[in-house]
Amino acid sequence: MLPRSLTHSIQMPAAFVRVEVQGKGYGLIAARNIPRGELILEESPILIHSGDNLTEASLRTALRGLSSRDSAAFWSLSNSWLGHGMSPRKGIWLTNAIPCGAPNDPDGERDNLEGIFPIASRFNSSCMPNVFPWWEACSQKLAIRAVRDIAIGEELCVSYIDVLMPHRDRAGTLRMAYNFECHCTACSFNGADLVRSNHNRGMTDRIIQRAMEVEGLAFYPCIGLMLVSNICVV
Incomplete structure (x- = not known):
C-alpha cells in the first residue's frame, strides 16, 4: 500500500478527449475506462x-461582458439552428x-437560469445517457x-430531455427545442424492442411519480418497495 502522502499526489489521466463524431460535430470520448x-x-x-427573459439585445449585452478567451469559447460552440432565420448568438445559446x-x-x-459551459456543452445527447449533469448550488459549478x-472509446452522452418520455414525444421535443433528430440506440429501436422501451420508461415514470406523492418515503424504504411491486405487476 502506498503511503498516504503519495496517494494524494497521484492523478488519474484525463477521463475524455474531444473528437469529431460522425453526424454530430464534436463530441467527448472516454480516454480510459471510467467507473x-x-x-x-x-x-x-x-x-x-x-431563460425567461432571453432576447437578442440582452444576449448581445451579456456577450460584451465576456473576456476575449470566453468569447472565443462561446463562438466555437455548435449551432443547430443555422439556416433557420435565427441570429448566430441566439442559435448557439x-x-x-x-x-x-x-x-x-x-x-x-x-x-x-441557464449557463454556457465550454466543455460540458460538448456532451452530445442520448436517450440512454452514460453520464449525468448536476448543478451544485454551493460551489456554483x-x-x-x-x-x-464506461469503457474506453465510448462516447460520453447526457440527455437533453426527459428520457422517460415515449419515443415519439422525445423525438418531437428534441426536434422543437434543439432542431435535430436523435439516432441513439434507444431511438433506433423497432417493433417489440420499441414497445418494450416505451413500456419500461412509462413504468419507471409512474414509480417516480407515486414515490413523490408518498410522505415519509425516505424513512420507510419498504413502502417504496411495495410501490414498485404493485406497479410492476400491472
Missing part, C-alpha cells in the same frame, strides 16, 4: 442568463445552454458523473 459514479468534470459557466444557478438564486429556480461503467 460508475466517478466525477469526470466540474465546470463553472462563462455566461449565465435567465439555444443549442448549448444548460440549467444552472447564480449566487442570488443558487438553484436557478426563481429566474429559470456543474458536476458531471458517470452513471454506469
Whole structure:
C-alpha cells in the first residue's frame, strides 16, 4: 500500500478527449475506462442568463461582458439552428445552454437560469445517457458523473430531455427545442424492442411519480418497495 502522502499526489489521466463524431460535430470520448459514479468534470459557466427573459439585445449585452478567451469559447460552440432565420448568438445559446444557478438564486429556480459551459456543452445527447449533469448550488459549478461503467472509446452522452418520455414525444421535443433528430440506440429501436422501451420508461415514470406523492418515503424504504411491486405487476 502506498503511503498516504503519495496517494494524494497521484492523478488519474484525463477521463475524455474531444473528437469529431460522425453526424454530430464534436463530441467527448472516454480516454480510459471510467467507473460508475466517478466525477469526470466540474465546470463553472462563462455566461449565465435567465431563460425567461432571453432576447437578442440582452444576449448581445451579456456577450460584451465576456473576456476575449470566453468569447472565443462561446463562438466555437455548435449551432443547430443555422439556416433557420435565427441570429448566430441566439442559435448557439439555444443549442448549448444548460440549467444552472447564480449566487442570488443558487438553484436557478426563481429566474429559470441557464449557463454556457465550454466543455460540458460538448456532451452530445442520448436517450440512454452514460453520464449525468448536476448543478451544485454551493460551489456554483456543474458536476458531471458517470452513471454506469464506461469503457474506453465510448462516447460520453447526457440527455437533453426527459428520457422517460415515449419515443415519439422525445423525438418531437428534441426536434422543437434543439432542431435535430436523435439516432441513439434507444431511438433506433423497432417493433417489440420499441414497445418494450416505451413500456419500461412509462413504468419507471409512474414509480417516480407515486414515490413523490408518498410522505415519509425516505424513512420507510419498504413502502417504496411495495410501490414498485404493485406497479410492476400491472
